[in-house]
Amino acid sequence: MSLIRCTNGHMFSSRRHRNVCPYCNVMVEQEQRSNGQQTTVDVDDKTMPYLGEMDGIDPVTGWLVCIEGPQMGRDYRILSEKNFIGRAEDMHIRIVGDNSISKRNHAVIVYDPKKRNFYLLPGDASGLAYLNNEAIYTPTELAAYDVIQLGGSMFLFIPLCGVHFEWENNQSEE
Ligand SMILES: [Zn+2]
Structure with missing residues (x-):
């Protein structure tokens, strides 16, 4: 299989994304693949990605920024369509x-590339998701700088795509 795992635990297709995690941009060393051959590869001999090749990158559409909680200061990439949120x-x-x-699935953030808007969906887990201090039970459209609370953590929603910006070639047929 071409599924690989980044250091943050995301599983993704190396055929589609090469060795860069589409969720956190961490580069994955694929050494378990060539066991026996290249065990001496070290940090001073890192393979750099070709900067000209964009086809393996899933473009970011926005961010969640943790403003309160254990991960305060950290940002999380939002990609197109459904983004499931949880600890798993x-x-x-x-x-x-x-x-x-x-x-798993405490909440879901959706970017709809056709309508160019973001939604916060309640997950199927037991924890509630709050949007600007109101618990959400149905899909609710997000606006810039909305505050999302999950558990004991607060996040700011920062959109990139929408009325001001959209990636040109996201009509790739799958
Ligand atoms: Zn990752």
Whole structure:
């Protein structure tokens, strides 16, 4: 299989994204692949990505920025369509260190590339998600600098795509 895992635990397709995690931009050393051959590769011999090649990158559409909680100061990339939030390794937006955030699907942030807007959806976990201090039970449209509370952590929502900006070629047929 071409699934690989970054140091933050995201699983992604190396065929599509090469060795750069689309969620956190961490580069993954693929040494478990060539066991036996290149065990002497060290930090001073890192393979750099080709800067000209953009085809493996899933463009960022916005960010969540933690402004309160164990991850204060950290930002999380929001990609197109559904972004599942939780503590588990396979979550698109993985928030560790706050055990009052559910492991899986505490909430979902959606970027709709057709309508060019963002929504916050309640997850199917037991924890509530709050938008500007109101618990959300139905999909609710997000605006810039909205405050999202999950467990004991607060996040600012910062959009990139929308009325002011959109990536040109995101109509890639899959
Ligand atoms: Zn990652």
